[in-house]
Amino acid sequence: MKSRKPSIPYIIWMVIFTMIPIVMIGYTAFTDKNGNFSLVSFSKAFQYTDVFLKSLWIALLSTAICLFISYPFAYMITRMKASSQNTVIMLMMIPMWMNFLLRIYAWVTLLQNNGPIDMALSLLGINGTYIGNFSAVVLGMVYEYLPFMVLPIYTVMSKIDPGLIEAAQDLGSNNYSIFKNVLLPLSVPGIISGITMVFVPSASTFLVAQYLGGPNDIMIGDIIDKIFWTDQNTGSAISLILMILIFIFLIIMNLFGDEEAIA
Amino acid sequence: MQKSAKNTIVSLKDIFIKFDGEVILNHINLDIHVKEFVTILGPSGCGKTTTLRIIGGFVEPDSGDVFFDGKRINGTPPNKRNVNTVFQKYSLFPHLNVFDNVAFGLKLKKMPKDEIKKKVTQMLATVDLKGYEKRAVSKLSGGQQQRVAIARALVCDPAIILLDEPLGALDLKLRKSMQLELKEIQQKTQKTFIYVTHDQEEALTMSDRVVVMNNGVIEQIGTPEDIYNEPVNAFVADFIGEANILNGTMIDDCRVKILGKELECVDKGFGKNTPVDVVIRPEDIEITSPEEGQLKGTVVNSTFKGVHYEMSVMCGKCEIIIQSTKCAEVGSEIGMRVIPFNIQIMNKMLPFYNNIIEAKVTNSSESENTFEFMLEGETITAKGRYFEPGTHVKITLPPEALSLAGNGVGDLKDVYIESVVYKGEHNEIILESDERKWLMTSDTDEQVATYVPLSFDFSKASFEVIDAVKED
Numbered sequence: 001m002k003s004r005k006p007s008i009p010y011i012i013w014m015v016i017f018t019m020i021p022i023v024m025i026g027y028t029a030f031t032d033k034n035g036n037f038s039l040v041s042f043s044k045a046f047q048y049t050d051v052f053l054k055s056l057w058i059a060l061l062s063t064a065i066c067l068f069i070s071y072p073f074a075y076m077i078t079r080m081k082a083s084s085q086n087t088v089i090m091l092m093m094i095p096m097w098m099n100f101l102l103r104i105y106a107w108v109t110l111l112q113n114n115g116p117i118d119m120a121l122s123l124l125g126i127n128g129t130y131i132g133n134f135s136a137v138v139l140g141m142v143y144e145y146l147p148f149m150v151l152p153i154y155t156v157m158s159k160i161d162p163g164l165i166e167a168a169q170d171l172g173s174n175n176y177s178i179f180k181n182v183l184l185p186l187s188v189p190g191i192i193s194g195i196t197m198v199f200v201p202s203a204s205t206f207l208v209a210q211y212l213g214g215p216n217d218i219m220i221g222d223i224i225d226k227i228f229w230t231d232q233n234t235g236s237a238i239s240l241i242l243m244i245l246i247f248i249f250l251i252i253m254n255l256f257g258d259e260e261a262i263a
Numbered sequence: 264m265q266k267s268a269k270n271t272i273v274s275l276k277d278i279f280i281k282f283d284g285e286v287i288l289n290h291i292n293l294d295i296h297v298k299e300f301v302t303i304l305g306p307s308g309c310g311k312t313t314t315l316r317i318i319g320g321f322v323e324p325d326s327g328d329v330f331f332d333g334k335r336i337n338g339t340p341p342n343k344r345n346v347n348t349v350f351q352k353y354s355l356f357p358h359l360n361v362f363d364n365v366a367f368g369l370k371l372k373k374m375p376k377d378e379i380k381k382k383v384t385q386m387l388a389t390v391d392l393k394g395y396e397k398r399a400v401s402k403l404s405g406g407q408q409q410r411v412a413i414a415r416a417l418v419c420d421p422a423i424i425l426l427d428e429p430l431g432a433l434d435l436k437l438r439k440s441m442q443l444e445l446k447e448i449q450q451k452t453q454k455t456f457i458y459v460t461h462d463q464e465e466a467l468t469m470s471d472r473v474v475v476m477n478n479g480v481i482e483q484i485g486t487p488e489d490i491y492n493e494p495v496n497a498f499v500a501d502f503i504g505e506a507n508i509l510n511g512t513m514i515d516d517c518r519v520k521i522l523g524k525e526l527e528c529v530d531k532g533f534g535k536n537t538p539v540d541v542v543i544r545p546e547d548i549e550i551t552s553p554e555e556g557q558l559k560g561t562v563v564n565s566t567f568k569g570v571h572y573e574m575s576v577m578c579g580k581c582e583i584i585i586q587s588t589k590c591a592e593v594g595s596e597i598g599m600r601v602i603p604f605n606i607q608i609m610n611k612m613l614p615f616y617n618n619i620i621e622a623k624v625t626n627s628s629e630s631e632n633t634f635e636f637m638l639e640g641e642t643i644t645a646k647g648r649y650f651e652p653g654t655h656v657k658i659t660l661p662p663e664a665l666s667l668a669g670n671g672v673g674d675l676k677d678v679y680i681e682s683v684v685y686k687g688e689h690n691e692i693i694l695e696s697d698e699r700k701w702l703m704t705s706d707t708d709e710q711v712a713t714y715v716p717l718s719f720d721f722s723k724a725s726f727e728v729i730d731a732v733k734e735d
Contacts, residue, residue: 163354164356166341166348166350167350169341170319170321170348171371171416171419172371173371181367186356
């Protein structure tokens with residue numbers, strides 16, 4: 001039998017920083033301020049059902065848009081020369097080195113009234129407000145999470161043996177059938193990990209909606225952020241519900257693909 | 264429809280193709296007949312796979328025409344050609360099981376489901392994979408994957424099956440049994456098989472006809488017997504089976520001189536006193552007493568090979584290999600006899616023996632006794648001779664004056680090794696530079712189809728002034 005000793009530090013790490021916090025969150029969620037068992041936090045949490053639904057909807061929509069943009073993009077990258085591939089991937093990564101908050105501020109500056117976009121469109125005779133609404137939130141989310149969709153899809157696609165595409169052609173496939181019967185099924189693991197990597201963080205994200213959205217565009221992450229200062233029990237209950245929702249989502253995703261793609 | 268005499272199904276006419284400035288196929292012509300098992304045989308880099316890919320539609324030639332059943336099919340994509348390929352690496356779809364892999368082509372043809380099922384089941388039985396329908400292809404052994412790949416191509420019922428070294432990844436024993444199986448499948452299905460390999464034994468075992476290729480040209484097309492018994496040149500003789508290839512001189516019709524002895528042969532039409540290559544297969548040499556032999560030699564090595572002994576005999580400076588059921592003792596002197604029919608005469612692969620350069624001296628130094636000239640865009644310095652700049656000289660370099668620079672710095676940088684043939688004494692190597700071919704002899708084995716730097720030894724050269732400098 002293999003020695004388990006080398007894994008001990010990791011196990012300790014996981015116990016301290018994963019297991020114990022989860023247990024603590026669970027404990028806080030099911031108790032009141034005095035530490036007695038109570039379901040009050042949950043009943044308070046369910047006051048935010050609308051926000052839950054809205055958050056999931058924003059996350060889902062952003063994920064879908066990311067997928068829609070990323071899939072053809074990733075495919076195009078795989079068709080480039082190796083050197084161009086690296087350049088494009090690099091260009092996509094560079095904004096991610098910048099602070100998250102800074103990128104959101106950048107969008108605020110771009111979209112605000114009398115900002116560059118507003119000015120440019122006014123010159124063309126189009127007037128409108130581009131910030132403080134639902135679309136701006138989705139735009140911000142797509143911008144934030146796009147690389148997380150492109151990269152896994154690109155990685156999986158670039159590993160598809162070109163011989164398989166030739167084989168499909170040889171057996172009578174036209175371009176559409178190559179896509180449907182070979183490319184798409186073989187890139188499913190990339191799609192699944194892309195969806196997971198975009199949906200999970202975007203469902204629980206905060207600040208994006210605060211800065212780019214209107215008064216009604218508040219996400220569950222923002223609620224947790226606010227409520228935790230005053231009411232840790234309710235905050236924990238909301239977090240727990242969110243965790244369960246994400247867990248259910250992952251199980252559903254699991255039905256579509258390999259387990260490895262999720263992890 | 265009009266059909267040519269032998270029912271030609273695929274016809275390649277004057278195919279020429281270049282990749283990155285390198286000629287891959289140099290104006291090749293090839294006709295393939297219906298129901299034929301044709302093998303394209305050659306060393307790696309000879310253009311055999313490209314030829315197959317042109318027929319499959321994966322590569323378009325730069326010039327030349329591809330005909331299929333009399334119709335020109337240049338530009339027709341692979342999915343519209345009535346041809347299926349068994350790929351070198353099988354290229355099975357990893358996300359599909361055995362059944363779905365085989366059914367792939369039929370589903371695209373919109374065949375009814377029950378018919379697909381019937382055909383696939385039948386085909387899997389043909390390739391001996393009954394009951395494997397639901398297996399994942401990644402769980403199959405190499406030989407089984409191979410058979411799935413064959414089934415997948417065959418089930419589409421194409422006019423032609425192309426096979427690109429399909430047995431390359433299998434071990435020897437499996438390869439042998441698959442060779443026979445493939446031949447059997449071909450006979451059962453009555454399809455045209457075009458098979459690409461670098462394994463000469465595979466080619467001889469399976470084929471109706473063999474196409475021997477080297478360096479982008481077809482050297483010979485013929486039945487396995489033809490190719491083995493009547494090779495057209497030293498390359499083919501050397502590539503197919505074992506052979507003693509010797510330099511000889513055709514004295515007259517049916518008279519050839521090798522190793523200083525005049526022998527009788529059956530070949531005619533080479534002219535008088537023509538240098539030729541002579542092939543004698545090791546199994547065609549009979550061991551006799553020294554007095555009775557046409558040639559005499561000393562046995563230097565003998566190895567027992569099961570059915571026969573393989574002996575190496577030194578005949579002067581030249582080594583001759585003999586395979587015989589009789590064993591001659593190492594160190595003993597023996598005689599050797601060959602019947603005229605078994606002496607195969609071939610034209611030399613190059614029309615010259617000495618390498619001749621005609622050049623104009625560009626620069627020279629009397630004190631250092633050197634001169635320079637341009638060759639294929641490079642400046643070459645010849646030591647040991649002085650000519651005035653502007654002189655036209657003819658430099659004759661015998662094959663032994665050429666060498667492959669071991670240190671990587673040669674007079675010509677990238678020269679392609681086209682063939683290496685062992686001639687008993689040395690290897691005779693044919694090289695190709697940008698503009699011409701070169702003949703050199705070497706005692707070391709060189710790797711064919713590689714690029715090497717070439718050096719000239721001008722101390723072994725002879726010089727002749729064609730045209731002295733005219734003062735302006």
